[in-house]
Structure formats: C-alpha cells, structure tokens
Amino acid sequence: MRKRLSLLMLLALMLVCVGCGSKGADEKSEGVMTYAEYVAAELDSQVVIEAYVQAKQSWWEDKATVYAQDKDGAYFLYDMACSEADYDKLKVGTKIKVTGYKAEWSGEVEIIDATFEIEDGNYVAKAEDVTSLLGTDDLIKHQNKFVSFKGMTVEAAGQDMEGNDVAYLYKWDGSGSDGDDLYFNVSLNGQTYTFTVESYLCDNTTDVYAAVKNLNIGDQVDMEGFLYWYEGVNPHITSVTVK
Amino acid sequence: MRNRIFRILRSMFLVGCTCVLTGCHGREGMEAFVIPEEFDQTKDYEITFWAKNDTNKTQTDIYEQAIAGFEKLYPNISVNLRLYTDYGRIYNDVITNIATDTTPNVCITYPDHIATYLTGANQVVPLEALFTDAKYGLGGTEVRFDAPAQDEIIPQFLEECAFGGHYYAVPYMRSTEACYINKTYVEELGYQLPESLTWDFVWEVSEAAMEKDKDGNFILNGQNVMIPFIYKSTDNMMIQMLRQKDAGYSTESGEMLLFNDTTKELLMTIAAHADSRAFSTFKISSYPANFLNAGQCVFAIDSTAGATWMGTDAPLSDISEDKVVEFETEVMPIPQFDTARPQMISQGPSVCIFNKRDTQEVLASWLFVQYLLTNEVQIAYAQTEGYVPVTLKAQESPAYQDYLSRCGEDNNMYYDIKIKASQLLLNNVGNTFVTPVFNGSASLRDASGQMIENTVKSVRRGELVDEDYMDKLYSDMASLYRLDQSGLQNVAHSAEKAALGKLPLTARILLAALAIAWAIMIVYVVMGKIRKRQYDK
Numbered sequence: 001m002r003k004r005l006s007l008l009m010l011l012a013l014m015l016v017c018v019g020c021g022s023k024g025a026d027e028k029s030e031g032v033m034t035y036a037e038y039v040a041a042e043l044d045s046q047v048v049i050e051a052y053v054q055a056k057q058s059w060w061e062d063k064a065t066v067y068a069q070d071k072d073g074a075y076f077l078y079d080m081a082c083s084e085a086d087y088d089k090l091k092v093g094t095k096i097k098v099t100g101y102k103a104e105w106s107g108e109v110e111i112i113d114a115t116f117e118i119e120d121g122n123y124v125a126k127a128e129d130v131t132s133l134l135g136t137d138d139l140i141k142h143q144n145k146f147v148s149f150k151g152m153t154v155e156a157a158g159q160d161m162e163g164n165d166v167a168y169l170y171k172w173d174g175s176g177s178d179g180d181d182l183y184f185n186v187s188l189n190g191q192t193y194t195f196t197v198e199s200y201l202c203d204n205t206t207d208v209y210a211a212v213k214n215l216n217i218g219d220q221v222d223m224e225g226f227l228y229w230y231e232g233v234n235p236h237i238t239s240v241t242v243k
Numbered sequence: 244m245r246n247r248i249f250r251i252l253r254s255m256f257l258v259g260c261t262c263v264l265t266g267c268h269g270r271e272g273m274e275a276f277v278i279p280e281e282f283d284q285t286k287d288y289e290i291t292f293w294a295k296n297d298t299n300k301t302q303t304d305i306y307e308q309a310i311a312g313f314e315k316l317y318p319n320i321s322v323n324l325r326l327y328t329d330y331g332r333i334y335n336d337v338i339t340n341i342a343t344d345t346t347p348n349v350c351i352t353y354p355d356h357i358a359t360y361l362t363g364a365n366q367v368v369p370l371e372a373l374f375t376d377a378k379y380g381l382g383g384t385e386v387r388f389d390a391p392a393q394d395e396i397i398p399q400f401l402e403e404c405a406f407g408g409h410y411y412a413v414p415y416m417r418s419t420e421a422c423y424i425n426k427t428y429v430e431e432l433g434y435q436l437p438e439s440l441t442w443d444f445v446w447e448v449s450e451a452a453m454e455k456d457k458d459g460n461f462i463l464n465g466q467n468v469m470i471p472f473i474y475k476s477t478d479n480m481m482i483q484m485l486r487q488k489d490a491g492y493s494t495e496s497g498e499m500l501l502f503n504d505t506t507k508e509l510l511m512t513i514a515a516h517a518d519s520r521a522f523s524t525f526k527i528s529s530y531p532a533n534f535l536n537a538g539q540c541v542f543a544i545d546s547t548a549g550a551t552w553m554g555t556d557a558p559l560s561d562i563s564e565d566k567v568v569e570f571e572t573e574v575m576p577i578p579q580f581d582t583a584r585p586q587m588i589s590q591g592p593s594v595c596i597f598n599k600r601d602t603q604e605v606l607a608s609w610l611f612v613q614y615l616l617t618n619e620v621q622i623a624y625a626q627t628e629g630y631v632p633v634t635l636k637a638q639e640s641p642a643y644q645d646y647l648s649r650c651g652e653d654n655n656m657y658y659d660i661k662i663k664a665s666q667l668l669l670n671n672v673g674n675t676f677v678t679p680v681f682n683g684s685a686s687l688r689d690a691s692g693q694m695i696e697n698t699v700k701s702v703r704r705g706e707l708v709d710e711d712y713m714d715k716l717y718s719d720m721a722s723l724y725r726l727d728q729s730g731l732q733n734v735a736h737s738a739e740k741a742a743l744g745k746l747p748l749t750a751r752i753l754l755a756a757l758a759i760a761w762a763i764m765i766v767y768v769v770m771g772k773i774r775k776r777q778y779d780k
Contacts, residue, residue, distance in 0.1 A: 044700075044703040044704050044705075045704070046704070101700075101704060103527070105527075105528065105529050106529040106530070106533065106561075113700070171298055171328075172298070173298065173299070173300045173559075174300050174303075175296055175298055175299055175300040175302065175303040175326070176298075176303075176326065176328075177324075177325075177326055180326075230561070231533060231561050231562050231563070231566075232563060
C-alpha cells in the first residue's frame with residue numbers, strides 16, 4: 001500500500017513538473033498571439049508570435065529564413081530582417097519574438113517582412129511522427145513542424161542518361177548538379193511522395209545530403225525534417241536513416 | 244638603438260605599402276586583352292562556363308552536348324560547366340569573384356550586370372576586335388566550325404550588348420514577355436479577346452472575374468481561389484508600362500527618371516486592382532502558371548521562355564494532375580496603352596568573356612562563345628522554350644523553319660503554346676526595346692519592380708495608399724537602392740563599394756599594421772622633438 005502511495009505521489013510530482021515545463025516553453029508575453037490565434041489570423045494581417053528557432057535555413061543580404069516552433073505549432077519565417085551578427089546569435093532553441101505579416105506562397109503559410117528580437121528561453125522540439133497522417137487532410141495542421149516519417153520505401157525518382165532508374169535527382173527534373181537541391185521519392189501504402197533535401201537548409205557538406213546520394217531504390221528509411229509545403233506537402237529532410 | 248627602431252618601422256611601412264599595392268594589382272591591374280597571333284594548340288586550356296537554365300533538363304543536356312561538340316573540335320580546351328537557375332545568383336557570385344580574381348571565363352549574363360562588372364578595369368573583354376579578327380573572328384579562317392558572320396547576328400539583339408562604345412557581350416537567346424490567357428474564361432465572362440490586348444481590357448475582365456456566389460466561391464471557377472491577373476516580373480511590368488506611356492525611366496547617360504508622376508498614376512491603378520484582389524504578383528502569390536493551369540487565373544504574364552509551363556497540356560508542371568483544369572489557352576503580346584504602337588521588352592541571356600592574364604585562355608573562351616552561336620546550339624536551345632535564336636543564319640535555316648511549321652504536332656517538342664510564344668517574338672522584334680545600361684541600372688530595375696510589390700502588399704494589408712504614401716515609397720526606394728545620391732558617379736561608387744563588401748582580413752591587418760607603424764613613428768618624432776626642446780632648455 002505504501003509503495004503504491006509512494007508511486008502515485010511520484011507520478012503526481014512528475015506530472016506537475018512536466019506541466020510546469022510545458023507552460024514555461026509556451027507562455028506568451030503581453031500582446032503576443034497564441035498559435036491558435038496565429039492560425040486564425042487572416043492572410044496579410046500583422047502577426048506577433050513567440051517561438052523557438054529550430055533550424056536556420058539561410059542568410060543573405062541582411063535577411064534570414066528560419067524554422068521556428070512552440071509547443072503548439074510551427075512557423076516559417078521567410079526573409080526576416082536580420083543582421084549577420086544577429087543571425088550568428090540564433091541557435092537551435094533560441095527564443096525569439098517575431099513581428100511580421102502572415103502570407104501564403106504556393107500553399108506554404110509563412111511570416112514575411114518580419115523583424116525579431118531575441119528573448120530569454122530555450123526549447124528544442126522533438127521530431128513528431130506524422131507518418132500516419134500522410135495523405136490525410138490533417139497533415140497540413142503540422143505545417144513547418146520538425147517531424148519524422150518512419151518505414152518508408154525509396155522509389156525511383158527518375159532516370160539517368162542511360163535510361164536507368166535512379167534514387168534521387170539534382171533539382172526536380174535532374175537539371176541540376178552537385179550542390180543543388182536533391183529530390184527523391186518515398187512511398188507508403190502504395191502512395192508516393194516527393195521529399196527534398198533543400199540545399200540552403202542542408203548543403204552538400206551535410207550528412208543528410210550524402211545519405212540521400214547513397215540511397216538505393218527499395219531501401220527502407222526513417223527520416224526527419226521540416227514539413228514544408230509547395231503545391232502540396234514537400235518535406236525538407238534533415239536526416240535519413242536506412243534500416 | 245633609436246635609429247634601429249626607426250629603420251625597422253620604416254621597413255615595416257615599405258613592406259606594408261608593397262603588400263597593399265600588390266593586393267590592389269590583383270583586383271584592378273588587369274592588362275587590356277590583345278588578340279594573340281595564333282591560338283596555341285600545344286598547351287591545354289581549362290575554361291569555366293557559368294550558365295543559366297530555366298530548371299529544364301533538356302537545356303542542361305544541350306549545354307553538355309555543346310561542350311562535348313566543342314571539345315571534340317578543340318581537344319586542348321576543356322570547358323567546366325556550372326549551372327545556375329537565377330541571373331541574380333550569377334551576378335552576386337561574379338561580383339564576389341571579381342574581388343578575388345577568380346571570375347569564370349565565360350558567363351551568361353544581362354547587360355545591366357556587365358555594367359557593374361566593368362567597375363573593375365579590363366575585367367570584361369570588349370569583343371569588337373574579336374568579331375572582326377580575320378583568323379579567329381566571327382566566321383574567321385581558323386575557326387573550326389560554321390560560325391555566323393557578324394552581320395548574321397540579329398542587329399537589334401547585338402546592339403543590346405553594346406554600351407560605353409564597346410560590345411561587351413554577344414546575345415545567346417532572346418525572349419520577351421507574353422500574356423497567357425484562359426480564353427475559355429474570358430468568353431464565359433461574356434468578352435471576346437481583342438486583336439491587341441489593352442490594359443483597360445485586362446483590368447475590366449479581371450474585375451469581372453472576381454464575382455462570388457453566396458457560399459463565397461468564385462462564380463467563374465467554382466473554387467475559393469481566383470487571382471485573375473498575375474504578373475511574374477514586376478520590374479518588366481513597370482518598365483514596359485512607362486515605355487508605352489512615353490514616361491521617364493532613365494536616360495542613356497544614367498539619369499534616373501523613374502520617380503515621376505506617371506509612375507504614381509500607374510501605381511495607383513495597380514493598387515486599386517490589388518485592393519479587389521484582382522491582381523497579384525509572383526513574389527506575393529506564386530508562379531502564374533500554377534494558378535493558370537489550376538483554373539485560378541485568367542491572364543498570366545510571364546516570359547516567352549516560360550511557355551512550356553503554360554496551359555492544360557503543358558509539358559512541365561508544378562501542380563498535381565488532379566488540379567489541372569481543361570481550358571483553351573491563347574498567347575498574346577502583353578497589354579498596351581496604344582495598340583497602334585505596341586512596345587515590349589527584349590530580354591534573354593547574353594554571354595560575356597572575363598579577361599585573364601593568359602591571352603590564349605581568353606582566345607579559347609572566345610572560340611567557345613562563338614560555338615554557342617552555331618546553328619546546332621542555337622536551334623536546339625531555342626526549341627526548349629519560347630526563345631528565338633539570335634542569328635539570322637539559325638532563324639532562316641530549314642531546320643528551324645521546319646520546327647516552327649510543326650506547331651501543335653505534339654505536346655512536347657512541338658507544343659503549340661511554346662512555338663506560338665516564339666512566333667510572337669519573331670513577329671514583334673521591331674516592337675521590342677531594352678533599357679539603357681549603366682552602372683546602377685540593375686538597381687533602378689529592381690526599384691521599379693519593388694515599388695509595385697510594396698504597393699500591392701500595402702493595399703492587401705489595409706494601409707492607405709495615397710499621395711503621401713507614394714512620396715514615402717519614392718523616398719524609401721531611392722534610399723534602399725541608393726538612387727538618391729547626386730550624380731551617377733556616386734551611385735556607381737556606392738554600388739561598387741556595396742558589391743565588393745568588406746576588405747579581406749589580410750588587407751585589414753595590413754592597414755591596421757600601417758596605421759600602428761605611422762602612429763609609432765609620429766610618437767617617436769614628437770617625443771624626440773620634446774626631448775630635444777627640453778635638452779636645449
């Protein structure tokens with residue numbers, strides 16, 4: 001009986017701790033939207049959000065493109081005003097407050113023309129397994145999140161000059177070369193999806209770039225990445241593991 | 244001891260000066276290119292070619308085939324291809340590489356960009372002497388392939404590559420813009436396409452397409468998305484509208500005239516149609532072709548070099564098959580203010596050659612550039628999109644005429660929209676124009692498009708777009724693109740400074756060392772004088 005009581009107390013304590021932790025990672029400052037409010041906001045309206053950097057995609061001419069996430073959802077911050085020095089300060093987990101405009105480009109909902117400030121706080125999201133949501137209307141609710149896909153099969157992405165099937169292409173039609181985006185197809189339950197290694201997010205020096213170039217048709221793979229959208233789901237993969 | 248220190252400091256200063264001067268030499272001290280008497284076939288030459296393709300595998304293949312064909316004729320020259328899909332990226336990389344003396348040998352580019360490259364002395368090779376060289380010039384006696392003569396390059400296209408009294412490039416391909424129209428929708432709205440499109444017609448039909456049913460769906464397509472008029476390149480939109488209105492943009496000498504009353508009027512009109520959501524842009528919404536093919540757009544203006552993406556049966560598409568709708572596509576020249584005097588932009592890639600210390604390497608580059616003008620390359624590349632070859636030799640060849648005559652035979656090589664787009668330019672070469680090229684013209688072009696983008700965004704965000712807004716927009720654009728400085732020299736100088744970026748670390752260390760050396764010497768001299776004065780007392 002005492003053991004059970006102790007266990008119950010321990011469990012309760014753990015729940016309280018977890019609850020406190022999640023509240024800390026999601027508490028919004030004055031005037032900042034919750035993720036639900038952001039989702040409800042009209043396109044072209046001004047939005048103010050707080051989130052945690054999950055990946056830095058690129059910096060160019062004082063503009064940064066970043067994936068950010070809070071406990072409830074994710075944000076794609078496109079061409080956000082950012083000095084090179086500030087870009088260096090952004091690390092995975094860094095909390096930022098972003099003010100910008102909600103926009104949509106080819107299905108990708110993003111924040112544009114934004115400015116940001118770094119705040120105290122840190123949160124690194126774990127990859128959420130959305131494999132079972134592929135092909136469903138619910139998948140888009142996880143847009144821009146750090147996600148994982150498990151047990152998918154590599155399919156032919158196209159053909160080489162000799163007419164042989166290949167597992168990946170440089171650019172969507174094979175018109176690119178080393179250093180360009182990699183496109184590859186993976187299937188699940190008879191449905192095939194196009195995944196991408198976005199070269200600004202993961203260039204040709206990264207493990208994932210090399211891993212995709214080593215894929216073979218028929219390989220079983222687990223993947224992690226960001227749930228990007230371009231005329232449909234187009235995950236930008238950051239890691240691939242061949243089973 | 245003091246003298247020794249002074250001598251050391253003086254030596255440091257001299258070494259520093261030498262290093263700084265040597266460093267400068269690498270960037271600015273290129274000798275003007277002189278054509279060698281003979282092409283040296285005993286040595287191997289490796290040249291780099293930075294090319295642009297439209298994310299089109301066939302274009303990549305044609306570049307590779309061209310290189311293979313050329314290397315077969317000139318076994319001692321090898322060509323390394325680097326592909327880009329964006330002129331802006333090529334421009335930025337070239338600027339970076341000018342600073343480090345690592346430019347490519349041959350580069351696809353826009354004349355506006357060459358004007359900036361020319362801020363480095365002798366960086367880009369003037370070509371007129373090469374054109375007429377008896378041995379290695381266009382169609383010269385020692386050229387190992389059937390190259391066009393100078394008078395076989397379409398004169399208007401060649402003139403687009405001349406500025407500052409020199410030819411700094413040769414045209415490679417030419418295109419213009421076209422309006423790709425969902426004719427089915429236009430007729431369902433109760434209109435007939437006129438012989439020539441006008442801006443008024445496009446705006447009127449676009450507004451008519453915005454009508455919704457009680458459920459909030461658009462009556463025209465039954466969907467909840469409809470952007471009747473989408474423009475891909477807003478730079479071109481503003482430039483062409485101003486040209487058609489005979490309004491100011493810039494002068495040949497580089498005077499910036501963009502910020503005028505006509506520009507404001509045009510922006511106010513665009514704002515009105517952005518407000519109703521009848522108009523949007525590529526940067527704000529996405530590719531016009533995606534909306535057109537999904538039945539969510541009536542007028543899509545894009546390059547003729549984007550024709551293979553347009554229409555129900557387009558061979559290239561970014562949207563899934565289930566989203567494509569059936570409709571009849573019409574290809575027409577862009578809308579006009581005065582249909583009796585149609586005017587449209589001439590665009591498309593040109594090729595320039597970067598100077599190198601080894602004149603043989605430059606000559607090898609020139610031979611390759613000439614090879615890009617052969618019928619074999621010109622016709623093959625022009626067939627990949629709605630381009631036209633830049634030589635009469637290619638345009639009039641039986642092979643190219645046969646290609647044009649087979650319009651619509653299939654939905655790939657002979658895709659009707661693509662060939663109609665090429666034909667549109669062939670029929671309108673006399674109605675095309677280019678804007679003056681000068682150092683700063685690339686920034687002016689960017690500003691002209693950005694004004695449309697900003698205006699459309701502001702309207703969509705509910706901001707008041709009025710006279711005050713326009714005044715602020717002009718001021719912001721002038722400042723952002725550094726167009727607000729007096730005189731072209733200032734613009735050129737600031738653009739150059741911005742383009743070259745920070746000094747390299749080694750240069751900064753050297754300069755710092757020099758400054759310290761000077762400071763120590765000054766302190767030494769001053770201290771010496773003080774001590775001498777104290778001693779004298």
